[in-house]
Amino acid sequence: MGDKLRPFQRLLIALASLLLLGVYFFPLWYIKLWAPQYPEWLGMFIWVNTITGENPHDLYNINILNHYIGMQEINPDIVPELKILPFIFAFFIIFGLIVAITGKKKLLKIWVWSFIIFGVLAIADFWWWEYRYGHNLDPRAPIKIPGGAYQPPLLGCKQLLNFKACSFPARGAYFAVASLILGFTAYIMDFFKKPEGRLT
Amino acid sequence: MKGRGLKKLALAIFAVAGVGGLVFSKAKLSKEWQDAALKTYVPPGEHDEFYAFLSGGFNGQIGVYGLPSGRLIKIVPVFSVNPENGYGYSEETKNLLMTSHGFIPWDDTHHPQLSQTNGVPDGRWIFINANNTPRIARIDLSEFRTVEIIEIPNSAGNHPSSFVTANTEYVTAATRFSIPIPQKDYPIEEYKKWAKGTITFIKVDNSEGEHNNRMSIAFQLLVPGYDYDLAHCGKGPSHGWCFFTSYNTEQAHTLLEINASQRDKDFILAVNWKRAEECIAQGKGKKMETVYYHNYIDPETGIAKSEKKTEVLVLTPKECPGVAYYLPTPKSPHGVDVTPDGKYIIGGGKLSINQPIHSFEKMIKAIQNKEFAGEIEGIPILKYESILHCEVKNLCLGPLHTEFDDKGYAYTSCFISSEVVKYDPKTCKILDRIPVYYSIGHLMIPGGDSAKPWGKYLIAMNKITKDRYLPTGPELPHAAQLIDISGEKMKMLLDFPTQGEPHYAQAIPASLVKPKVKKIYELEKNKHPHAVKTEEEAMKRGVVRKCDSNGKCEVHIYLTAIRSHFTPDNIEGVKVGDTVYFHVTNIEQDWDIPHGFAIFGAKNSNILIMPGETLTLKWTPQKPGVYPFYCTDFCSALHQEMQGYIRVSPKDADVKLCWSLGDQKRCAE
Numbered sequence: 001m002g003d004k005l006r007p008f009q010r011l012l013i014a015l016a017s018l019l020l021l022g023v024y025f026f027p028l029w030y031i032k033l034w035a036p037q038y039p040e041w042l043g044m045f046i047w048v049n050t051i052t053g054e055n056p057h058d059l060y061n062i063n064i065l066n067h068y069i070g071m072q073e074i075n076p077d078i079v080p081e082l083k084i085l086p087f088i089f090a091f092f093i094i095f096g097l098i099v100a101i102t103g104k105k106k107l108l109k110i111w112v113w114s115f116i117i118f119g120v121l122a123i124a125d126f127w128w129w130e131y132r133y134g135h136n137l138d139p140r141a142p143i144k145i146p147g148g149a150y151q152p153p154l155l156g157c158k159q160l161l162n163f164k165a166c167s168f169p170a171r172g173a174y175f176a177v178a179s180l181i182l183g184f185t186a187y188i189m190d191f192f193k194k195p196e197g198r199l200t
Numbered sequence: 201m202k203g204r205g206l207k208k209l210a211l212a213i214f215a216v217a218g219v220g221g222l223v224f225s226k227a228k229l230s231k232e233w234q235d236a237a238l239k240t241y242v243p244p245g246e247h248d249e250f251y252a253f254l255s256g257g258f259n260g261q262i263g264v265y266g267l268p269s270g271r272l273i274k275i276v277p278v279f280s281v282n283p284e285n286g287y288g289y290s291e292e293t294k295n296l297l298m299t300s301h302g303f304i305p306w307d308d309t310h311h312p313q314l315s316q317t318n319g320v321p322d323g324r325w326i327f328i329n330a331n332n333t334p335r336i337a338r339i340d341l342s343e344f345r346t347v348e349i350i351e352i353p354n355s356a357g358n359h360p361s362s363f364v365t366a367n368t369e370y371v372t373a374a375t376r377f378s379i380p381i382p383q384k385d386y387p388i389e390e391y392k393k394w395a396k397g398t399i400t401f402i403k404v405d406n407s408e409g410e411h412n413n414r415m416s417i418a419f420q421l422l423v424p425g426y427d428y429d430l431a432h433c434g435k436g437p438s439h440g441w442c443f444f445t446s447y448n449t450e451q452a453h454t455l456l457e458i459n460a461s462q463r464d465k466d467f468i469l470a471v472n473w474k475r476a477e478e479c480i481a482q483g484k485g486k487k488m489e490t491v492y493y494h495n496y497i498d499p500e501t502g503i504a505k506s507e508k509k510t511e512v513l514v515l516t517p518k519e520c521p522g523v524a525y526y527l528p529t530p531k532s533p534h535g536v537d538v539t540p541d542g543k544y545i546i547g548g549g550k551l552s553i554n555q556p557i558h559s560f561e562k563m564i565k566a567i568q569n570k571e572f573a574g575e576i577e578g579i580p581i582l583k584y585e586s587i588l589h590c591e592v593k594n595l596c597l598g599p600l601h602t603e604f605d606d607k608g609y610a611y612t613s614c615f616i617s618s619e620v621v622k623y624d625p626k627t628c629k630i631l632d633r634i635p636v637y638y639s640i641g642h643l644m645i646p647g648g649d650s651a652k653p654w655g656k657y658l659i660a661m662n663k664i665t666k667d668r669y670l671p672t673g674p675e676l677p678h679a680a681q682l683i684d685i686s687g688e689k690m691k692m693l694l695d696f697p698t699q700g701e702p703h704y705a706q707a708i709p710a711s712l713v714k715p716k717v718k719k720i721y722e723l724e725k726n727k728h729p730h731a732v733k734t735e736e737e738a739m740k741r742g743v744v745r746k747c748d749s750n751g752k753c754e755v756h757i758y759l760t761a762i763r764s765h766f767t768p769d770n771i772e773g774v775k776v777g778d779t780v781y782f783h784v785t786n787i788e789q790d791w792d793i794p795h796g797f798a799i800f801g802a803k804n805s806n807i808l809i810m811p812g813e814t815l816t817l818k819w820t821p822q823k824p825g826v827y828p829f830y831c832t833d834f835c836s837a838l839h840q841e842m843q844g845y846i847r848v849s850p851k852d853a854d855v856k857l858c859w860s861l862g863d864q865k866r867c868a869e
Contacts (some may be wrong), residue, residue, distance in 0.1 A: 040791065057720070057789035064763055064790070068837065142838055 005103040009186040013108055016182035017096030022175025023048045023089050029126070030054075030170040031152060033062065035162045044074070045170060046126075048085045051076040069150055069161070070141025071133055081125060088118065089176075096183065105190065112187045115180055127154050236693040239684060242269040247714075250646050250707045252659065253326050254680070255309040256280075257701030262312055262328055262339065267646070267657055267707060268682055270696030278337045278346045279307030279330045283805035287346075290807050291781065291816035292497075292728075295504035299333055299351050300491040308332045310703040311362060311430070315404075319366040319435035319542075319651030323712035327362040327371050334358030336373055336402060338415060342716045347412040347499075351492035353512050354381045354398045354420055360431040364404075366439045366651070370418065370473060373400040374444050378425035382490070391453035395425025398514075399444060399471055399524075412496040413505075419476060419485055419513045421524065423469065424577050425451060427460070430535045430601070435651045436542030438560045440474040443545055447532035460532065461551060465584065467526040468536050468547050470563065479520035485513040500727040502813055518578030525567060526576065528584040529556055535601030535642070539610070540651050544589055544625050546610060548600045555599050555612060557625055559589035590628035596621050600641060601704075603648030605655025605685055613643040613660065620660055620683065622690060634690040636681055638664040645685065646707035654709060658683040658690070661702045669697055678702060719791040721812030728814035730783035732758045735767040735861070738785075742859045742866050743771055745778070755780045757846075757859075760787045761795035761809060763836040765861070766829070769844030773857030773868070776821055776850055782829070785814040796832025799846070806832045821848040 005013070027045035032054075034041050042062055043054025051074060053059035063073050076082055092115060099107045134151025137144075143161075150160045157166040169177075229237070242248055248266025251273075256263055260280030264273045281288030281297070288297050288305060297303055307330035314321035326339045334352035339345065352358055357376030364371045378395035380386055386394040399421040405414040426446040433442040449466045452459030479485065488511065495506045517524045527545070535548035538560075545558040565571075566586035574581045598616030605611070610625045618639050622632040640662050646654040660683060665676040677697035684691040723733055732738040741758040755778045760767045766784070774780055784797045786809040798806040799819050807815040821827065831842035849855040857868035 061788075061790045064788070068763075142841075 003105045005099075005105055005108060005186070006189070009108070009189055010100045010103050012182045012186035012189075013096050013111065014100035016179040016186070017093045017100065019175050019179040019182065020089055020093045020096070023172040024086070026171035026175065027052075028170055028172040028176070030168050032166045032168075034164045034166075038163075047082075048089060048172065049076075049082050051079070051082070065163075068141065068143045069148070070138030070144070071150060072136060072138070074133070079129070081129075085122075092118075092179075096179075108183070108187055112180075112183050115183060119176070119180065123154070130154065232691075236684075236691070240268040240270070240682060240694045242266065242271070247710060249710060250654070250657070251710050251713055252644070252646070252705055252707040253312045253314070254661065254698055254702035254705040255312050255328060256699055257310065257678075257703055258308050259700030260307045260309055260330070261700065262309065262326070263699045263702065264344065265680075265696070265698075266710075267659070268693065270680065270682055270694050272696075272699065274344060275699060276339055276344050276346065278309055278328055278339065279304075279335065279349075281305040281805075284808070286805050286807035286815060286817065289805040289817070291818060292501075292503045292814075295506035296346060296349050296495045296497070298493050298495055298506040299335065300353070300493055300508075301333060304333050306332075307335065309700075310359060312704060312706050313362050313364050313371070313649075314706045314708055315368045316364055316366055316650060317368070319439070319540075321647055321650055321706065321708045321712070322368075323708050323716070325368075326706065327364065329358050329361035329373065331357060331359050331376070334361075334373060334375075336362045336371055336415065338412075340412070341713050342718050344717070345497075348415055348494075348496040350402060350415045350417070350494045352398075352400050352402075352417070353490040353492040353509075354396075354488075354514075355379075355400065357427075360428045360444050361400075363431040363433055363442065365433045365442065365473070366435040368404050368406055370401045370433075370442075371404055371415070372431055372433065372442055372444075373402065374398065374428040374431060376427050376429060378427065381422065382488075388453055391425070392451050395451060395453075397423045397425055397428055399423055399428070399442075399469070401473055401476070410499040412499055413494075414496075415494070417492075417509075417512055419480055419515050421471060421476065422514055422516045423524065423579070426467070427456075428469065429533070430548075432536055432538050432649060434538055434542050434560065435540075438538060438542040438545075440472060441560075442471050442473060443527075443536045443538065444469040444471065445529070445533040445536045445547060447550075463531070465528040465530045466532055467581070468529045468533060468545065468558070469579070470525045470527055470545075472523055475523045476515055476520060479515055479523060480513065484519045485515045487511050488514045500725070502721075502726070502728055502815075516578065521578070522567075524579045525563070526579055526581040527558055527563065527587055528573070528581060529558075530554065534599075537602040537604075537610075537649060539625055540604050540606075540608070540653055542651070546602045546612075546625065548602060548612065550598060550600060550615075552599070553594055553597060555592040555595040555602075555623075556584075557589045557592065557628060558587045562589065563587045589625075592623050592625075592628045592630065595623070595630065596633070601643060603643055603645040603658070604653050605645060605648070605658075606653045607655060609655075611643060611645065611648075611658055611685065613640040615639055615641065615663070618662075620658065620690065622685075632689050634683060634692065636660040636662055636683075637668055637679065637695075638662055638666060642702075642704045644705040644707060646709070649706075654707075656684070656686050657693075657707075658685045659705065659707075661698070661705065663701070665697070668695055720789055721810055723785075723787060723789055723812040726785070726812055726814060728783075728785070730756065730758060730781075730816060731785045731814040732760050732783070733785065733787060735760050735762070735787075738767045739859070739861065739864055739866055742768060743773070743857055743868065745773070745857055745868065753778045757782050759784045759797075761785070761797065761831065761842075762787050763793065764831075764838035764842045766797075766831070766842065766844050768859035768861045768864075768866075770846075770860045771844070771858075772847040772849075773855045774821065774846055774848050775853065775855075776824055776848060778821065780819045780821065780846075782817045782819065783814060784809050784817070786811050788812075793835055794833050795835050795842070797829065798832045799829040800827040808833060821846075824848050824850050824853075 029046040250267040277287035334355035359376035361373035380394040448460035529547040530552035533547040596614030
């Protein structure tokens with residue numbers, strides 16, 4: 001048997017690759033803002049290649065509010081990651097399909113570990129952007145709270161001045177997580193496989 | 201010791217009195233009022249069940265109230281200028297108030313009516329009449345703004361207006377005051393020679409889409425010179441007909457109080473508008489020269505257009521037999537109301553104690569059998585006995601106006617006896633009566649004049665207030681009262697003061713309007729020629745000064761407003777004698793973030809600009825100086841900082857035209 005994947009494992013990694021297509025159709029992350037005067041909430045979606053408002057003008061309105069505390073403008077055009085991310089996911093899709101076709105165990109191992117590393121790095125990078133948005137404040141901002149920082153949460157809710165900011169993975173991220181789980185399952189199946197020839 | 205004892209005693213007495221007072225004041229609210237409070241209380245943050253639209257009478261506007269709370273939500277400016285938001289003052293809205301008599305800043309609104317589909321209010325628009333300088337306005341309920349006004353030629357006292365047909369094919373108007381048609385300076389005492397009335401049918405374009413050029417005068421029916429008072433159109437079997445009450449069939453021209461109250465019966469004029477359409481198709485209408493204005497907002501630019509019209513189609517009953525009949529009705533009738541099933545026509549015989557109910561079926565039979573009691577100017581008078589369904593005996597004193605609930609009952613307002621009377625129009629039996637405070641004019645049930653009343657509440661619109669509220673000097677508000685009509689007996693629920701003098705009203709379930717209401721105007725769709733949609737564009741267009749050959753100069757200033765500054769906010773190079781136009785675009789796209797604009801010394805008003813909208817304020821500086829302008833709406837935490845300056849120099853000064861914001865500065869070449 002050696003270095004070849006079983007058909008079921010190959011099916012799993014093929015499915016895992018195809019699931020990743022979901023990130024092109026659904027947002028990866030969802031940030032919501034609530035304040036007493038925003039009972040309707042403001043919402044923002046982070047996509048694989050852009051950032052949009054939940055409602056047509058939400059992003060515009062979030063930027064208007066942010067200028068009071070001197071946060072820099074949220075502008076998807078200046079985030080280089082959003083230019084690279086679509087290609088990274090495309091890489092994992094194609095690479096995963098190659099794993100399925102060739103059925104090489106070693107490649108599956110590379111796929112799984114590189115995906116995990118990528119995921120950790122992506123989340124760290126997201127946190128780094130949030131940190132910079134929350135801390136790099138215009139010194140001439142009209143509203144300055146000594147020691148104030150407005151870093152949005154990575155996961156969950158946090159009070160930022162009058163706003164409650166909530167951050168959660170969105171459907172696109174669930175596709176990616178599901179993809180990783182399938183790939184990982186295929187990978188670990190090798191460790192649990194029954195010893196051959198036991199019945200003889 | 202003694203002193204302290206007294207003090208203790210006094211405190212104890214106060215405490216007991218305090219607790220007693222609390223208990224007493226709670227007990228004072230009887231069970232009846234506690235029940236009423238539960239029925240009308242709308243908790244904080246929750247919405248009313250109905251939108252009610254009350255005419256403002258002499259304030260010329262429409263008041264929007266919530267029911268059952270009676271809370272005033274908004275005043276929609278219609279025929280009167282409104283400095284609060286710049287309606288009638290801004291360059292964009294001025295044209296809405298143009299008439300053949302020039303710009304008119306005020307009128308008297310009486311009878312709002314919601315647009316209908318199959319006889320049921322549909323929540324698209326509400327129409328309302330101007331009584332003094334005859335006009336009809338259309339208010340779009342996606343914006344709660346007046347978007348169209350049409351002037352009615354050959355008319356005076358546009359009172360029996362603005363009633364719609366069952367599918368809003370037409371909105372009607374008629375003359376309360378007869379006049380010479382065409383106008384001419386006859387001796388007044390020759391009234392019978394010159395007095396003429398008109399019944400006007402205004403065609404309404406019901407097509408979908410965002411356009412406001414919807415009303416056009418289809419035809420005017422020339423009728424005898426009586427005072428036409430109120431109207432309602434038929435539905436169901438009576439669809440195709442509209443009914444207009446008349447008084448002063450005596451044709452008095454002085455001391456009408458006495459002279460127009462002599463005859464036992466006046467008339468309801470029944471007009472068959474489908475027959476009129478046939479006659480017009482046969483070419484029986486005559487074109488008549490006249491002048492009237494048709495004004496409407498272009499939805500793309502938000503600017504009112506004003507079109508002058510010079511011709512109207514006039515039809516006379518003689519040339520179109522079968523178009524109109526008179527139904528004798530006692531006595532100086534006010535309201536004329538058609539039951540939800542369209543079968544009965546109730547005239548509010550103001551000076552009669554018996555309320556006549558005519559049968560539409562009998563009316564048609566009487567017409568077929570030619571049961572006429574005479575004819576006036578080609579209009580046959582039907583025999584009273586032939587058309588009468590029944591009389592409600594001893595209804596009340598001063599019956600004015602009737603509406604209906606969903607169970608088939610009728611409710612008539614009685615001005616003199618100050619009450620509302622409930623009865624069954626089929627059996628003509630009185631069922632209940634309730635006093636109202638004081639002197640009711642019209643009443644209103646949501647959908648109560650339509651084919652589908654939502655018969656839960658009735659509001660009485662009372663003319664006299666006296667002691668109902670805290671006193672405010674000799675000038676008091678008018679009063680409305682909410683009555684529960686869901687049970688067998690009417691129950692008083694609530695008093696609430698009203699703006700202006702509500703005559704008539706309409707109401708509709710909020711669910712039919714709410715989903716369509718806009719939150720902002722889309723900046724992207726703003727096609728105002730003076731709109732600037734970004735701050736960069738505002739700085740680029742900046743200020744333009746144009747002078748004609750006589751040395752008269754116009755200055756156009758392009759500004760954006762966004763939390764919390766105008767761009768540009770420093771302007772120099774304007775001169776005394778210039779006519780300055782501030783074109784302000786609110787580039788917000790957030791819900792409920794208007795910006796206002798006011799400039800020192802402006803002789804007009806401020807303007808209140810909604811997100812995505814452009815409005816223009818005209819200003820003619822009189823003296824050199826530095827003048828501030830500012831945002832008038834508390835828009836944000838830094839609203840107070842939302843201000844700017846404009847430098848006005850002497851006529852002959854050599855000051856360059858420049859504008860700036862922060863460290864960005866530009867000058868005209």
